[in-house]
Amino acid sequence: MSGSDQNTEREKFSLFLQSGGLKLTSERLIIFNEALATEGHFEADDLLVILKQKGKKTSRATIYRTLEILVQAEILRKVCLNGEAVHFEKTNDQPRHDHMICRNCGKRYEFHLPELQGIQNNLCQRYNFRMQDYCFQIVGLCTDCVEITHEQRN
Amino acid sequence: MSGSDQNTEREKFSLFLQSGGLKLTSERLIIFNEALATEGHFEADDLLVILKQKGKKTSRATIYRTLEILVQAEILRKVCLNGEAVHFEKTNDQPRHDHMICRNCGKRYEFHLPELQGIQNNLCQRYNFRMQDYCFQIVGLCTDCVEITHEQRN
DNA sequence: TTGATTGCAAATCCTTTGCAGGGAA
DNA sequence: TTCCCTGCAAAGGATTTGCAATCAA
Numbered sequence: 001m002s003g004s005d006q007n008t009e010r011e012k013f014s015l016f017l018q019s020g021g022l023k024l025t026s027e028r029l030i031i032f033n034e035a036l037a038t039e040g041h042f043e044a045d046d047l048l049v050i051l052k053q054k055g056k057k058t059s060r061a062t063i064y065r066t067l068e069i070l071v072q073a074e075i076l077r078k079v080c081l082n083g084e085a086v087h088f089e090k091t092n093d094q095p096r097h098d099h100m101i102c103r104n105c106g107k108r109y110e111f112h113l114p115e116l117q118g119i120q121n122n123l124c125q126r127y128n129f130r131m132q133d134y135c136f137q138i139v140g141l142c143t144d145c146v147e148i149t150h151e152q153r154n
Numbered sequence: 155m156s157g158s159d160q161n162t163e164r165e166k167f168s169l170f171l172q173s174g175g176l177k178l179t180s181e182r183l184i185i186f187n188e189a190l191a192t193e194g195h196f197e198a199d200d201l202l203v204i205l206k207q208k209g210k211k212t213s214r215a216t217i218y219r220t221l222e223i224l225v226q227a228e229i230l231r232k233v234c235l236n237g238e239a240v241h242f243e244k245t246n247d248q249p250r251h252d253h254m255i256c257r258n259c260g261k262r263y264e265f266h267l268p269e270l271q272g273i274q275n276n277l278c279q280r281y282n283f284r285m286q287d288y289c290f291q292i293v294g295l296c297t298d299c300v301e302i303t304h305e306q307r308n
Numbered sequence: 309t310t311g312a313t314t315g316c317a318a319a320t321c322c323t324t325t326g327c328a329g330g331g332a333a
Numbered sequence: 334t335t336c337c338c339t340g341c342a343a344a345g346g347a348t349t350t351g352c353a354a355t356c357a358a
Contacts, residue, residue: 023332023337045322059340064323077293086322100283109281119269120292127263129254132294138274139231140286177312177357198348213315218348240347313356320349331338 005092006036009075016073027058031066035076040110041087077133091133098135102142159246160190163229170227181212185220189230194264195241231287245287252289256296 013032017024034047034056044063051058067088070076076088098116100109116136124131167186171178188201188210198217205212221242224230230242252270254263270290278285 021337025332025338027339043322057340060322061324061341062339065338100277100281102283103286109277109283111277113273115273116290119267123254123263123265123292124294127254128297128300129256129263129292130295130300131292132257134290134292136270136288136290138277138283138285138288140278141284143282146282146284175312179313179357181314199346211315214347215316215349216314219313310358311356312358314354316352318350320347322345322347324345325343327341327343329339331336333335333337 009036009090009092013070013073013075016069016075022069027062028066028069030056030058031063032070032075035067035070035088036090038090040093041079041089043087074132079135099137101137101139102145103139105142105145107142107145163190163244163246167224167227167229170223170229176223181216182220182223184210184212185217186224186229189221189224189242190244192244194247195233195243197241228286233289253291255291255293256299257293259296259299261296261299 010032014024016022017028030051031047034051034054035042038047038050044060044067047063047067048058048060051063067076071078071088074091077091079087079089098111098113100111101107113136116134120131120134123129164186168178170176171182184205185201188205188208189196192201192204198221199214201217201221202212202214205217221230225232225242228245231245233241233243252265252267254265255261267290270288274285274288277283
C-alpha cells in the first residue's frame with residue numbers, strides 16, 4: 001500500500017473516532033499502523049506477538065477492542081475462510097480479495113475478479129441493499145493434493 | 155431434499171466411513187439423519203438441543219466429532235458468515251448457497267447465482283484445482299438499516 | 309476378539325468484560 | 334475536570350481431548 005493510501009485510511013480513522021466521541025490514543029494508533037503495515041491476513045493474536053516483538057506495549061484486550069473499531073470504520077474487514085479462525089484484512093487491499101483455498105494443505109491462491117462487480121450491482125439494486133463488502137472463495141484440492149489424495153485411496 | 159437424495163448421501167456416508175476404517179454407530183446415524191433433516195444453517199449446539207428434545211442420547215463431544223466427519227465426507231460444509239460462529243449446511247442444498255447479509259440487523263438474503271459457475275470453472279482450469287465447494291457473500295446494510303444509520307448520523 | 313467409539317469432565321483456545329487507575333480533550 | 338481508555342485478571346463460550354467403559358465388525 002502506498003503512503004498516500006495510508007494517509008487516507010488514517011484520515012478515515014480519525015473521522016470515525018471523532019464522530020463517535022472516541023479518542024485517538026497512542027495504543028489505537030500503534031495498532032492501526034501495524035494493521036495497515038501487515039500484508040495479507042492476520043489474526044488478533046498475530047498483532048499482539050508482533051507488537052510485543054517490537055517492544056510496543058498493548059494488551060490483548062485493547063487489540064481486540066481496537067480491531068473491532070477498525071472493522072466498524074471499514075478500514076479492516078473480518079474474513080473467515082472455511083471455518084478457520086477469524087482473520088482480518090485491509091478493506092482497501094484491492095488486488096487480493098478473492099480466494100481459492102486447498103482444504104488439504106491450506107495453500108491459498110488470491111486474485112481479483114472484476115466480473116463479480118456486475119453480479120453484485122445487480123443484487124444490490126434488486127434488494128435496495130448497500131454493499132460494504134463481499135467475499136468470494138473456492139475450497140477444494142490444489143494440484144499437488146489431488147494427486148496425494150488419489151494415491152491414498154488406491 | 156427428496157428421499158432419494160437422502161439415500162445418496164447415506165451411501166456416501168457409509169462409503170466414507172468404510173474407506174477410512176471407521177464404524178457406523180447408532181450415534182453417528184442419529185446425527186447424520188438430523189443434520190440432513192435440518193433446513194438451512196445450524197450450529198453444533200443446535201443439534202445437541204434438538205436431539206435432546208427428541209430424547210435421543212448423544213454427547214456434545216460426539217456431535218462435534220461426527221460433524222467433522224460429515225464435513226470431510228463432503229456431506230456438510232462449514233460456513234462462517236462475516237465472523238459469526240461456525241455454521242454447517244448440507245453440501246447438496248443447491249438453491250440456497252449465496253448470501254447477502256446485513257451487518258446491522260443480521261437479516262440474510264439467500265439465493266443461487268448460476269453466473270458464478272463459469273468463473274469457477276475458469277479458475278479451476280487455470281490452476282488445475284479441484285473445487286469441492288465455494289462461497290459467495292455480500293455484506294452491507296439492508297434497506298431498513300441504511301435509513302436508520304442515516305438518521306443516526308444526522 | 310479387537311480396535312474404534314462413546315460420554316464425561318477437564319482442558320484449551322479465542323474473545324469479552326468488570327473494575328480501578330491513567331490519560332486525552 | 335470529565336469521561337473515555339487501558340491493563341489486568343477473571344469470566345465466557347465454543348471446541349477439543351484423555352480416559353475408562355462400551356460396542357461394531
